[in-house]
């Protein structure tokens with residue numbers, strides 16, 4: 158009897174310990190947005206989502222690599238399994254980061270760029286734990302979203318990121334075109350002498366194409382004696398000395414050492430006043446990922462690609478995705494002290510700039526995949542083009558809207574053999590284009606997947622023939638982006654008084670693609686409908702605005718019908734011809750399972766596609782199709798050398814100082 162009681166008590170105590178242990182495990186694992194489990198998993202150990210839409214991977218830092226054969230490294234995820242890399246990047250923008258990931262630090266502290274009074278900063282820190290909490294219309298994509306306190310109390314609206322790669326490439330092209338005009342000596346910077354008498358005039362389309370217009374971005378020269386080149390504010394000059402090296406503290410030509418400048422082209426953001434020491438807003442996708450991670454979520458990235466400048470000029474390195482980066486975007490984590498590793502690879506940075514105890518909160522490889530995702534984010538689309546919409550489109554051009562909202566742009570093909578660096582261009586660096594159009598027969602938006610890669614077969618180090626997908630970097634003409642990427646004064650009603658009393662008078666022409674779905678409008682989100690925001694135009698747009706007001710009611714609704722025709726869509730739900738067969742299957746088979754309608758779901762395109770669970774009975778006994786996966790480890794590459802994270806602390810084994818000791822802070826603690 159006593160023996161039995163001992164067993165019972167012993168068992169009870171053991172049970173208590175087991176419960177504490179398991180719930181602890183669960184607490185550290187569970188996260189709203191991370192639900193890898195299927196119906197067979199115990200939902201306590203493994204949170205599940207039978208719709209299959211949640212993030213299925215644990216938070217594991219991606220390791221930056223340049224060799225595509227290092228399995229699971231960032232170059233492998235770009236060239237060998239590009240859809241998998243795309244999805245890891247997407248998940249980073251949708252993930253809700255937790256304390257153990259190092260999120261936040263200095264919540265609510267006023268930070269950001271200094272305003273003109275030299276004392277007031279632009280916004281506050283650490284207000285959300287995910288990009289997806291602001292950029293969420295539509296949900297699960299780089300959508301548009303809420304208006305936040307930034308620059309001034311009137312607010313700053315969140316734009317969408319559809320087609321953001323195309324915008325980056327247009328900006329980089331303008332940059333090289335500017336050098337072609339002004340850097341006569343071709344030494345990579347523009348001297349004061351070279352700038353004399355030159356204007357920056359570029360064209361959206363190649364010579365001879367209908368719709369080609371000249372866009373005047375101002376003078377390279379300091380014509381008005383302001384101490385700065387008189388270029389449109391989308392061009393940000395980084396001043397250099399006579400050896401072409403950057404003078405970070407230079408205040409324009411008034412600083413005696415300044416001999417000239419290099420440039421960054423700022424295609425993103427609504428508009429911000431000129432700032433002498435750094436660009437007012439991030440220039441590249443990469444910079445526009447690591448900066449928001451820091452300011453909105455308190456996650457600092459350790460990114461050598463952005464903080465390394467071989468020539469000590471304005472340039473940092475060229476990213477894996479092929480974009481020139483700029484030293485002005487270097488974050489606070491500079492890898493001053495690096496942890497040892499057992500593999501000899503460079504270890505994680507122990508700098509911990511926000512002093513929250515968590516190191517290397519985001520890695521260089523995380524930026525590689527985030528950049529890869531955003532570079533390749535599908536573009537907005539046109540809904541059904543009715544006669545009313547077509548008439549509105551014509552009126553839009555006729556009343557002068559298109560003079561700023563320039564419809565089309567061509568990306569010139571890359572020419573790596575060009576002798577002159579200004580003619581090399583990068584071409585279209587994306588790996589696919591999703592062509593989205595309305596199908597009148599099926600009465601819905603449909604996608605068609607076009608690859609933009611060369612498939613290259615070569616030998617990996619083990620001697621096996623393997624295939625890589627390398628972007629062709631050809632030319633691409635984007636139809637219907639609707640911006641000249643230039644700052645304009647569109648009248649007093651758009652002026653923004655910043656916190657410090659300084660006034661922002663110029664705004665970048667907002668690209669109107671997707672505008673039918675992104676209310677509210679204006680940089681401040683103050684206009685709840687399109688008609689109001691159009692009527693708010695004045696200044697340089699006054700004639701065009703007046704022409705709009707003078708239209709008949711019917712014509713004005715045509716213009717609005719046209720704008721409402723420029724739409725976004727949920728990418729993973731878009732019926733899409735994934736295989737180029739000219740049709741979209743109603744019962745599409747992936748890994749032998751019927752996934753239903755063929756949609757733009759990247760999991761179908763992985764080297765090992767996700768296998769869904771299929772027909773099951775749910776807890777109420779109803780027949781449902783579970784879209785949870787049954788092969789997550791394999792499909793998502795969790796056992797690949799550079800992704801394997803044995804102790805589950807988010808630092809993959811190859812860079813974890815202690816791969817078998819779980820240490821969320823630095824791999825050990």
Ligand code: HEC
Pocket residue numbers: 250284285287288289290291292305307313314315316317318321424425426427428438442445446447449450453
């Ligand atoms: C707190 C809300 C918020 C969060 C969170 C947020 N953003 Fe933004 N985002 C904005 C706002 C507001 C702007 C416009 C900024 C401006 O013009 O001053 C913006 C602009 C952008 C742009 C430029 C788009 C364009 O076409 O001009 C990109 C790219 C971007 N964000 C990426 C990100 C990424 C990546 C994350 C996550 C790491 C993120 N954002 C998180 C609010 C947010």
Ligand code: HEC
Pocket residue numbers: 427428556557558559560561562644645647651664665666667669672675677678679680681687690691694697698701702705716720
């Ligand atoms: C002189 C150049 C110019 C002309 C001409 C012009 N716009 Fe604009 N437009 C702008 C600028 C700059 C903004 C950005 C204002 C801001 O960020 O607050 C803008 C913003 C908009 C927006 C708001 C977009 C958003 O997402 O917030 C719409 C819609 C728009 N314009 C439509 C039109 C229409 C329709 C016409 C013709 C009647 C027109 N524009 C003419 C420069 C112009």
